[in-house]
Amino acid sequence: MDVFDKIFMTDGALLKEYGARFGDERFEALGYAAQPRLHNPVRLRGQHQNRGIGIVERTGAKLADTGVGYLVDGASDTAGKWGTTLETFFEQGPDSAVSLEVSDAVANLPYEKVLTAYKALKCLLSSNPREIIEATAVGTPVVVPAGTDCLVPVEELLITEVHDQVDAANATRALIRSRELRDRAVHLGQRKIWQGHTYAHRAAQVLECSGVHSRPLNGRSMTEVPQVSAIVPTIRPERISDVLTTIGQQAGVDIELVLLAHGFEPDEHQLRVEAADKGLENLVVLQQSRSTPLGACLNLAISASSGTYIAKIDDDDLYGANYMQDQAAAHRFSGAAVTGKRAHYMHLGESNATLLRFAEFEHRFTDFIMGPTIFATRELLREIPFEELNRGEDSEFLRAVVRSGGSIYSSDRFNFVQMRSGAGSEHTWSASERELLATGEVVSFGLNEQHMMF
Structure with a gap:
């Protein structure tokens, strides 16, 4: 690693581990972000939040191992008592495998259809940093386990953080029942994304660390103050x-x-x-x-x-x-x-x-x-x-x-x-x-x- 002046990492835990191990300041957070032309709240006719609660799986790991186990238990309580669905979406990839059945499973969705699936949900359960940013950007509220580190403060994106099964049940129930609660949370979260968490902002961060000072070709980039x-x-x-x-x-x-x-x-x-x-x-x-x-x-x-x-x-x-x-x-x-x-x-x-x-x-x-x-x-x-x-x-x-x-x-x-x-x-x-x-x-x-x- 001595050949690099700066090393960017998308994982908050590894960032701390590597920083402690190598004892230098070359490691910097480069969080996941949104690409606004792809991750945006433009709605599809008749498909906006017409389903219930969702989870995305992309590997064979058990959900409990990803930190969302008690989220699933709490959301299952909500689904059972309030007549909504709890669905698992499996994103296509070389290691994709069905590992859990909840209420329904929608298997092997290509990435672009996963984004469409987000838009159909009233809320998403996740501890994955990429999912959290992308789902918020497309207009879906996210419920995360306490301590989730997506390199963007959870409270900044108005994401719902829960601590146990009962908390998860109450949070998902509130989001399922209240359109106003859902819409307000994602609107405020999206504003924060457009202000500082798009891939244009990430590119600007890398350029700045490299000593390259550049400006967008026009005043319409998300990095530019309108x-x-x-x-x-x-x-x-x-x-x-x-x-x-x-x-x-x-x-x-x-x-x-x-x-x-x-x-x-x-x-x-x-x-x-x-x-x-x-x-x-x-x-x-x-x-x-x-x-x-x-x-x-x-x-x-x-x-x-x-x-x-x-x-x-x-x-x-x-x-x-x-x-x-x-x-x-x-x-x-x-x-x-x-x-x-x-x-x-x-x-x-x-x-x-x-x-x-x-x-x-x-x-x-x-x-x-x-x-x-x-x-x-x-x-x-x-x-x-x-x-x-x-x-x-x-x-x-x-x-x-x-x-x-x-x-x-x-x-x-x-x-x-x-x-x-x-x-x-x-x-x-x-x-x-x-x-x-x-x-x-x-x-x-x-x-x-x-x-x-x-």
């Missing part, structure tokens, strides 16, 4: 302060706000002072007469922007602090021309009801997303500008993208709430509360931001 320009035309001076707060709080991105005053003259000096107070350093202020079509205003804002990505933002909707970085990650892993949200929350002012609309389109390719969530590269928006309309400019843009051969991806439902006041006339899209109630499922009364924004 450069995002939020474009916000507004006819309401009273909404500007909230817009500055919303954009100023965005985490995980380099943000620029392009604010276009549509039909009024703002106090630009005061705007810049307030923006700075709210942590917003990059502010572009534009002005147009009220007669200028909304689509033309959007195009002017795009022309004045400097970000790699453009986010179309409405001044009267709510956006969480992680909205931009989640949208940028979805754009990167999906490879879509445009990302946004078709599955989304809506709050109705008159009844104080909060709806979840179009839930079936979460993490799916589609032909339509909500206009206030359009997210695309500046390059695309210059190639396909908005039509100079006052209404329907976003729908026409999406149709043009599809006609050009581009794809549209509807990401997660979180960190965005479309706000509807009691007076539908205040919105560019006019619809009654009863019409809107018919488009979704009421999930709460009141505006529970902690439930939707995290």
Whole structure:
């Protein structure tokens, strides 16, 4: 080993053993990671979490020897009492062999079908570092035995760590019963993966240790902090302060706000002072007469922007602090021309009801997303500008993208709430509360931001 300056290891236990044995600092952790184009939460029609609990076997070793024995016992209790399945998937390989029958066995799956199998599960039992990262990335909650070392802190990925059979039974039962619990855990875990645990990050780590300093060829790599320009035309001076707060709080991105005053003259000096107070350093202020079509205003804002990505933002909707970085990650892993949200929350002012609309389109390719969530590269928006309309400019843009051969991806439902006041006339899209109630499922009364924004 003296011929190597640096030795990377994927096994935490061996890393400690070799470091102690050879007594030097050449050994470094290089944990498993996700390849976003392969390990991502894009859902297959009709196959999302339609099965129960799963385990993956790839050798002839008994599961008890891999540290998941009491997980299986606990999950078996859940499966027996709650009418779900406990299945073993066998990944193809030279040493693959059936070693355990639980409820069902699905033998000899090639690797890519194992990933598909993950997506069908409500939770996965594992102590394998690669499985833990990959299953989280594709959207499946993972339950692990206490002390599991995957070289990424278990708590960072929001993985459920259990200590005995009873704990395992309760954990699997909770995940089986609660979609909200599953979705929240994997969404937070995925964010951590996109931030620092993709194979692009691992390659950058190796290069840095080798003394090679390089940058990706473009700003769309997961290793690059997204450069995002939020474009916000507004006819309401009273909404500007909230817009500055919303954009100023965005985490995980380099943000620029392009604010276009549509039909009024703002106090630009005061705007810049307030923006700075709210942590917003990059502010572009534009002005147009009220007669200028909304689509033309959007195009002017795009022309004045400097970000790699453009986010179309409405001044009267709510956006969480992680909205931009989640949208940028979805754009990167999906490879879509445009990302946004078709599955989304809506709050109705008159009844104080909060709806979840179009839930079936979460993490799916589609032909339509909500206009206030359009997210695309500046390059695309210059190639396909908005039509100079006052209404329907976003729908026409999406149709043009599809006609050009581009794809549209509807990401997660979180960190965005479309706000509807009691007076539908205040919105560019006019619809009654009863019409809107018919488009979704009421999930709460009141505006529970902690439930939707995290």
